[in-house]
Amino acid sequence: MNKKTHFGYKEVDEKDKSSHVGGVFSSVAENYDIMNDAMSFGMHRLWKMILVELAAISDKDSVLDIASGTGDIAKLISKDFPNTEIYMTDINMDMLSEGRDRAINESFYANCHFCQLSGEEIPFDDDAFDVITIGFGLRNFTNKEKGLKEMRRCLKKDGRLLVLEFSKPLNPIFSKIYDWYSFNVLPKLGSMLANDSDSYQYLAESIRMHPDQETLKSMIIEAGFSNCKFYNLLNGIVSIHVAYDE
């Protein structure tokens, strides 16, 4: 029997999940940046700045940004640390092309490489990177455990992994308001701004299916990292996990 996993709330064959996810991101690629600003009231920009701050990057570091999409994280790193070497990567060519075009248009391509790859099977050597970042990508993986082990393998000793992802709000009242917003407002915004409510319904569902802060921390340790701590942002709607391999 085929192994099953979740695509939002739907149960699908494991082997089919990445093409379902691919469909979502190919559909949203063109409007991704506008939607991100609208849905988060621009707050995703601040969350990404905090991630880069926590990454404690040095000027000559090599950085792998997984699930880069349109390249917000790579852009911040490239501008602040012009001597780093940044690999901007994504499984989806439509998203990666948006990111590459933006890097050219906004002049942050000089220290960037662009690679289409899956974070679940990273085609780089062991110990290749000082820093690995992933923003809002892990939730979409078919096999998160496998992806985290791959990240661990590709990090140098003393390297840092930073995972920015939706998580679980701490306050139950806040959580109810957030649920209402996610299932009533998000799909409508998707429909109005991008003519695509289904992808934003998937967004809301995939967030609910993603492990909470403590569970993700355990998964990161299970993947071989020796130390992991997380920071809750906006009452835990979003968290940043920082993992080290000491």
Ligand SMILES: C[S@@+](CC[C@H](N)C(=O)[O-])C[C@H]1O[C@@H](n2cnc3c(N)ncnc32)[C@H](O)[C@@H]1O
């Ligand atoms: C919500 S976007 C995040 C983009 C960007 N990091 C940001 O924070 O704005 C999620 C991205 O993850 C990518 N993705 C999904 N599954 C992936 C996988 N297994 N490996 C690499 N990228 C993946 C999608 O193609 C999409 O571009």
